[in-house]
Amino acid sequence: MNLMKIKRILIANRGEIAVRIMKTAHLMKIETVAVRTVVEPNAMYLATADVIFDNTEDISEIPVFLNIEKLIAIALETNANAIHPGYGFLAENAYFAQKCIDNSLIFIGPSPDAIYKMGNKTIARKIALASGIPMAMGSEGNITNEEEAVVIAEKIGYPVIIKAASGGGGRGMRIVRKSDEMEKMFIIASKEAEKAFNDPSVFVEKYIENPKHIEFQILGDTKGNVIHLGERECSIQRKHQKLLEEAPSSALDEKLRKKMGDMAVQIAKAVDYHSAGTVEFLLDNDKNFYFMEMNTRIQVEHPVTEVITGLDLIEQQIRIANGEELRFKQSDIKLKGWAIECRINAEDVQAGFAPDPGKIESLNMPTGPYIRVDTGVQAGSSIVASYDSMIAKLIVRGKDRKEAIKNCKMALDKVWIKGTKTTLPFFRMLVRHQKFQDGTFTTSFIEKDLEKYYFNSEYEEMLAAWLATKLFVEENLNDNSINVNFEHGKVMSPWLLNKRINQF
Amino acid sequence: MGNEKLQIKKLYALSSENRKYSFSLPLKHTIRIGKREYEVKLKADEKYGTYILWKNRKYPVEIVRSSQNKYEILFNDISYTFTIETPFSLQRMKVLNSTRGKIEKEIIKAPMPGKIIDVLVREGSVVLRGEPLVILEAMKMQNEIISPVHGTIVKVLAKPNTNVMKDDLLVEIKL
Numbered sequence A: 001m002n003l004m005k006i007k008r009i010l011i012a013n014r015g016e017i018a019v020r021i022m023k024t025a026h027l028m029k030i031e032t033v034a035v036r037t038v039v040e041p042n043a044m045y046l047a048t049a050d051v052i053f054d055n056t057e058d059i060s061e062i063p064v065f066l067n068i069e070k071l072i073a074i075a076l077e078t079n080a081n082a083i084h085p086g087y088g089f090l091a092e093n094a095y096f097a098q099k100c101i102d103n104s105l106i107f108i109g110p111s112p113d114a115i116y117k118m119g120n121k122t123i124a125r126k127i128a129l130a131s132g133i134p135m136a137m138g139s140e141g142n143i144t145n146e147e148e149a150v151v152i153a154e155k156i157g158y159p160v161i162i163k164a165a166s167g168g169g170g171r172g173m174r175i176v177r178k179s180d181e182m183e184k185m186f187i188i189a190s191k192e193a194e195k196a197f198n199d200p201s202v203f204v205e206k207y208i209e210n211p212k213h214i215e216f217q218i219l220g221d222t223k224g225n226v227i228h229l230g231e232r233e234c235s236i237q238r239k240h241q242k243l244l245e246e247a248p249s250s251a252l253d254e255k256l257r258k259k260m261g262d263m264a265v266q267i268a269k270a271v272d273y274h275s276a277g278t279v280e281f282l283l284d285n286d287k288n289f290y291f292m293e294m295n296t297r298i299q300v301e302h303p304v305t306e307v308i309t310g311l312d313l314i315e316q317q318i319r320i321a322n323g324e325e326l327r328f329k330q331s332d333i334k335l336k337g338w339a340i341e342c343r344i345n346a347e348d349v350q351a352g353f354a355p356d357p358g359k360i361e362s363l364n365m366p367t368g369p370y371i372r373v374d375t376g377v378q379a380g381s382s383i384v385a386s387y388d389s390m391i392a393k394l395i396v397r398g399k400d401r402k403e404a405i406k407n408c409k410m411a412l413d414k415v416w417i418k419g420t421k422t423t424l425p426f427f428r429m430l431v432r433h434q435k436f437q438d439g440t441f442t443t444s445f446i447e448k449d450l451e452k453y454y455f456n457s458e459y460e461e462m463l464a465a466w467l468a469t470k471l472f473v474e475e476n477l478n479d480n481s482i483n484v485n486f487e488h489g490k491v492m493s494p495w496l497l498n499k500r501i502n503q504f
Numbered sequence B: 001m002g003n004e005k006l007q008i009k010k011l012y013a014l015s016s017e018n019r020k021y022s023f024s025l026p027l028k029h030t031i032r033i034g035k036r037e038y039e040v041k042l043k044a045d046e047k048y049g050t051y052i053l054w055k056n057r058k059y060p061v062e063i064v065r066s067s068q069n070k071y072e073i074l075f076n077d078i079s080y081t082f083t084i085e086t087p088f089s090l091q092r093m094k095v096l097n098s099t100r101g102k103i104e105k106e107i108i109k110a111p112m113p114g115k116i117i118d119v120l121v122r123e124g125s126v127v128l129r130g131e132p133l134v135i136l137e138a139m140k141m142q143n144e145i146i147s148p149v150h151g152t153i154v155k156v157l158a159k160p161n162t163n164v165m166k167d168d169l170l171v172e173i174k175l
Helices: A014-029 A044-048 A068-077 A094-102 A110-119 A121-130 A146-156 A179-197 A254-270 A302-309 A314-321 A401-413 A423-431 A434-438 A445-449 A460-477 A496-504 B002-007 B088-101
Strands: A008-011 A032-034 A051-054 A080-086 A158-165 A174-176 A202-206 A213-218 A226-238 A241-245 A277-284 A289-295 A340-346 A363-364 A371-375 A390-398 A414-419 B010-015 B021-026 B031-032 B038-045 B049-054 B059-066 B070-075 B078-085 B103-109 B112-118 B132-138 B139-146 B149-158 B169-174
Touching: A008 A014, A008 A068, A014 A032, A014 A044, A014 A226, A014 A371, A014 A390, A032 A044, A032 A068, A032 A174, A080 A314, A094 A110, A110 A289, A110 B070, A121 A202, A121 A289, A146 A158, A146 A179, A146 A202, A158 A179, A158 B139, A174 A179, A174 A423, A179 A213, A179 B010, A179 B132, A213 A254, A213 A289, A213 A314, A226 A254, A226 A302, A226 A445, A241 A302, A241 A423, A254 A277, A302 A340, A302 A371, A302 A390, A340 A401, A340 A423, A363 B070, A390 A401, A401 A423, A401 B132, A414 B059, A434 A445, A434 B088, A445 B002, A460 B010, A460 B021, A460 B031, A460 B038, A460 B049, A460 B059, A460 B070, A460 B078, B010 B088, B078 B088, B103 B149
Parallel strands: A008 A032, A008 A080, A032 A051
Antiparallel strands: A158 A174, A158 A202, A213 A226, A213 A277, A226 A241, A241 A340, A277 A289, A340 A390, A363 A414, A371 A390, B010 B021, B010 B078, B031 B038, B038 B049, B049 B059, B059 B070, B070 B078, B103 B169, B112 B132, B132 B139, B149 B169
16 A cells, blocks of 8 residues: 555646546545636635635736746645646646656656657657657658748648647647648747747648547556556547547547557657656548657546546546556456547637637536536636636446437537537537547548538527517517617626516 | 507518518417427526427527617527518618618628737738638637638728727728
8 A cells, every 4th residue: 555645736727627636636535725816716616625825916917827936836835745737737848847846746747858758749759750650741850931841841742730849739730731821821820839838839740631539548657657548539629629529439449449559658658658648649541540749638538538447547647646556457448338528618609619708607517327527617607718618528428339429419408508608509419410420520520521510400590589579579569568778789687588587 | 669569460580691580469479380389488497597498398598689679599509690570671671772782891800809919911901802811819729810801901900919809890891
């Protein structure tokens, strides 16, 4: 039995992942510290923390979750002896991981060296190449201007993709199909990269058309053991932002799973990886796969892997950070059933998935044996423009893919969120789409195969028309109408509507 | 509305895609599909807020916006915009539409709140449909605002490094 050295964890994050980490910490009887910010002083994640550090006086435009010195100071002041970075923010910042170690704080994640090597995509490419991992052709290292990019593109052939060297999460990436688009796209990608990662360097590689996005969950301990927990398929994405993930993938058979899994383990071993990590591949039509990148953090979509393996990945991260050896071997890992995760975001599907920040008036999520909901908001919470637009992750399981989709369809109809527009209509459409059901979709599904981004049944527009007519009658034609004069753009509050309903 | 009220026998809800739904007055709480009439109920409770009950299913509804005869309704999380017309106003609209001249300029508005990162055009620039005009950053993503038309830029209101609200004017293009 290993002694748990980790006594109190500072959660250097917010939202659903902060809630998720605290849930496991509590089960492990480890205390947690959360940071209250001026942007979200009443956020849900504060409710489950043992200690709250009040940082509301900090009104800097840069979130505290990106402020290394401050976070270290908070950890020391609150007597935390470990830090969990979650995802996003400083999760893949090697300097932050190093700073934690320098201050005798346990960083719950991989070594700074592994973060640095995998975080820099050009170095990661070189390591993968040296390990014999299949990869798309591309530039040797970073490129500095569009002329150089054109030379490489001519050599490997269009289309190519420009990627940020320090990138991730779809930012700083642009596809170029013709040489005359290069200048514009190069500037946009480089600027976006500088803004997002403080590093404008980019590289170019061959763009794989219509691939599937397949990623492998890796677990490694500090004793040199590395295993994989099977794959996730995240091909349902828009502008490189994942919307729905599932595990396993219908595109893989046992043989291909083993081959890709072994490659994933190999690349992790090449950087002496420990903690949870994800190796991302693109899989083309002919089942050729190409290494894309390795994410050195816990991923948003980790729950689907947890569902089919029965493991708690946060617990594994904490145990590994504590210096414990993995308690299972590759042969112990059995994938059971199927899991699907829908990212319910505050976005307006009808306006090209534009963010729709606002206050969540009500939030009703379904419950049941096949449903898991990970969320960081509740009724009354606000989705603020300065952070991501996530409301909740709806995770649904089934004994096989067909049952998981069926359960997902039922669960989606039971989600009620009021206050902002959400991606729900998109998922309701998706689970009914032939291409999704038969598993033949690729990452270009949303852009190429969809005529409509949302689902509405035959009579829904008519019912909405009836309601609009009803309101018009109430306001204008009834003798006892309230005659409220709405200014343009004024949002009608629910109580007013209720008052009207009671009149009928 | 006074006298007009008495004469109205019918109302039309015109969708933004120009689909027309007609309802006779007084408005019934049933909708006919084929030969059957189905009851429509507008209800509200503590847990779900306002909803419509139809064929044994609850659909969440919200009124996003309303001004004069224009209504934006969120029905089952999908937004629909209708203008409600009387037979008289519908006729008037038809006449107006047939006499109205061609639209001469296109106004580009911010589709979402965010920060202007870059303005790629100047007054007098000639743009083609599909050409990026402005780069707007919202929720950490840089979005290219693309010209929907061929034309000449007549006004540039977007300034780099400034924040904009949804529907703020960015660029005006003369066709």
